[in-house]
Amino acid sequence: MLKKLNIYKFGTVSIGIAVVTGLTFTMFVLPSKAVGQSKIVSIVKGASNPSSTEPYNPSPLSVPVGTTITWINNDNTGHTVTQGDPSGNTPPNGFDSGILAPGKSFTHTFGTAGTIQYYCTLHPTMLGEVIVK
Numbered sequence: 001m002l003k004k005l006n007i008y009k010f011g012t013v014s015i016g017i018a019v020v021t022g023l024t025f026t027m028f029v030l031p032s033k034a035v036g037q038s039k040i041v042s043i044v045k046g047a048s049n050p051s052s053t054e055p056y057n058p059s060p061l062s063v064p065v066g067t068t069i070t071w072i073n074n075d076n077t078g079h080t081v082t083q084g085d086p087s088g089n090t091p092p093n094g095f096d097s098g099i100l101a102p103g104k105s106f107t108h109t110f111g112t113a114g115t116i117q118y119y120c121t122l123h124p125t126m127l128g129e130v131i132v133k
């Protein structure tokens with residue numbers, strides 16, 4: 001009788017600990033991982049036209065470390081979002097969307113501070129910049 005009671009008590013305590021651990025995880029660990037902001041940059045209509053002043057809009061864009069940016073191709077032709085610049089200063093592990101068809105999007109999270117340049121490999125007049133602070 002006494003043994004059964006102890007097992008029951010142990011079970012209750014275990015469930016209690018599990019619930020508290022679960023709540024703590026949900027309240028503190030998950031939100032801290034999701035703390036980064038989200039921003040959207042539009043690849044504007046007519047972006048490949050050399051007279052386009054802001055083919056990626058907005059650019060330059062200042063964001064805090066941890067921000068996730070989503071580029072959306074709102075033009076009617078394909079474009080890329082490629083880290084570096086058209087002269088070939090493309091970092092080996094830089095982000096690269098590949099060709100984004102009209103309506104498609106590309107997402108990248110900026111984990112470290114710095115000024116990051118990007119461009120379109122199909123249209124070298126299309127330049128963009130993200131300033132991560």
Ligand SMILES: [Cu+2]
Nearest residue numbers: 079120122123
């Ligand atoms: Cu382009």
